[in-house]
Amino acid sequence: MFVEEFTHMLQAGHEEVQSLDGSPPPLTRMGLGMEEIFAGAECRVYRSGVADRWMVVSHSGPWVQLGLADLAHLARGGTPLSPANVFPYRLPHDLEGIASYDLQGLLTALGVADRYGSPETLAQIEYEFVDYYPPKRLLEYVVRVPLAVPPEARAFLAEYAERYTPVSFEDEE
Numbered sequence: 206m207f208v209e210e211f212t213h214m215l216q217a218g219h220e221e222v223q224s225l226d227g228s229p230p231p232l233t234r235m236g237l238g239m240e241e242i243f244a245g246a247e248c249r250v251y252r253s254g255v256a257d258r259w260m261v262v263s264h265s266g267p268w269v270q271l272g273l274a275d276l277a278h279l280a281r282g283g284t285p286l287s288p289a290n291v292f293p294y295r296l297p298h299d300l301e302g303i304a305s306y307d308l309q310g311l312l313t314a315l316g317v318a319d320r321y322g323s324p325e326t327l328a329q330i331e332y333e334f335v336d337y338y339p340p341k342r343l344l345e346y347v348v349r350v351p352l353a354v355p356p357e358a359r360a361f362l363a364e365y366a367e368r369y370t371p372v373s374f375e376d377e378e
Contacts, residue, residue, distance in 0.1 A: 308332035
């Protein structure tokens with residue numbers, strides 16, 4: 206049910222839906238106006254008509270948003286990574302020399318490494334220390350994780366990338 210509703214939202218444009226109790230006025234719901242460009246056994250791929258964006262939605266529920274750089278990365282046989290955003294985190298206790306820790310070392314020092322997967326899994330995650338404010342034990346960091354794109358979508362998007370022309374606004378008046 207969730208996948209059906211989510212994919213409807215991806216494809217819908219501006220639409221009005223009746224309120225739950227039937228009272229006026231109708232509710233306005235904005236979709237993303239994406240077009241389905243691939244349907245496979247494991248997933249579906251949707252493309253934005255106004256930006257270089259794609260959504261890969263697995264039938265089991267997870268979805269991945271991709272940009273133009275991710276498409277190029279897939280075309281070269283690589284694995285796209287999540288966006289690099291800075292995350293603040295308040296540590297439960299101070300850690301001496303925190304700037305020198307890698308992700309495995311940080312999680313081990315915090316006593317939670319066993320909750321985050323094997324060392325092999327953690328080695329795939331790009332971790333970067335940004336800043337640390339000791340008085341508040343506030344750590345700022347960046348992580349980029351490999352995006353789980355199903356094999357059939359990877360194959361389709363790699364081939365699709367070869368013929369894709371990026372969105373351009375030059376021809377608009």
